[in-house]
Amino acid sequence: xxxxxxxxxxxxxxxxxxxxxxxxxxxxxxxxQWYRQNSGRGLVHLILIRSNEREKHSGRxxxxxxxxxKSSSLLITASRAADTASYFCATEPVQGAQKLVFGQGxxxxxxx
Amino acid sequence: xxxxxxxxxxxxxxxxxxxxxxxxxMKGHSHVYWYRQLPEEGLKFMVYxxxxxxxxxxxxxxxxxxxxxxxxxxxxxRIQQVVRGDSAAYFCASSPNRETEAFFGQGxxxxxx
Numbered sequence: 001x002x003x004x005x006x007x008x009x010x011x012x013x014x015x016x017x018x019x020x021x022x023x024x025x026x027x028x029x030x031x032x033q034w035y036r037q038n039s040g041r042g043l044v045h046l047i048l049i050r051s052n053e054r055e056k057h058s059g060r061x062x063x064x065x066x067x068x069x070k071s072s073s074l075l076i077t078a079s080r081a082a083d084t085a086s087y088f089c090a091t092e093p094v095q096g097a098q099k100l101v102f103g104q105g106x107x108x109x110x111x112x
Numbered sequence: 113x114x115x116x117x118x119x120x121x122x123x124x125x126x127x128x129x130x131x132x133x134x135x136x137x138m139k140g141h142s143h144v145y146w147y148r149q150l151p152e153e154g155l156k157f158m159v160y161x162x163x164x165x166x167x168x169x170x171x172x173x174x175x176x177x178x179x180x181x182x183x184x185x186x187x188x189x190r191i192q193q194v195v196r197g198d199s200a201a202y203f204c205a206s207s208p209n210r211e212t213e214a215f216f217g218q219g220x221x222x223x224x225x
Contacts, residue, residue, distance in 0.1 A: 033215075
């Protein structure tokens with residue numbers, strides 16, 4: 001399977017609920033990044049967590065990284081309709097700096 | 113400070129034609145990366161360039177695809193003799209150095225008819 005796999009592939013929740021997306025990867029990394037992509041649009045960088053960090057917050061976003069399990073999670077609290085988008089994790093392998101490896105993405109739908 | 117600028121945003125080419133995609137990095141950024149996104153998939157790395165040099169082209173198809181980043185002007189991704197399978201969104205990203213995260217452009221959506 002591919003480096004940087006997101007789970008679930010699709011998630012639909014009600015506005016105000018929390019959304020959790022997971023990402024698994026295979027090789028040693030320098031950092032892991034989360035991006036958002038609205039339908040047919042460009043990528044928006046959300047947050048970067050380095051391999052020596054375990055948790056990071058940015059507004060309503062909370063990212064965790066467990067290097068022993070090679071996994072990360074993205075939590076969006078108090079979701080809004082505007083959060084509807086695809087979310088991708090991208091890892092920067094130790095071998096291959098700046099050569100980001102993206103997962104297939106999680107398609108998040110927030111229902112009003 | 114404008115972001116990464118890609119043009120055109122949409123490009124339609126007939127099979128066999130050439131496609132030229134341009135990317136102007138953010139001011140002060142000398143590292144450029146190209147990625148391709150097929151429909152309903154994540155981005156796949158294609159090539160990493162630094163001014164006038166190709167650093168890593170391990171993701172580039174061996175034929176028909178080439179990239180450059182001249183001393184002056186934008187980075188160019190060139191696809192010769194396009195085929196339907198080349199239809200995708202092509203994203204460019206730039207960074208000031210290898211240690212800093214890259215910023216992505218809005219992408220060029222190539223459609224081959």
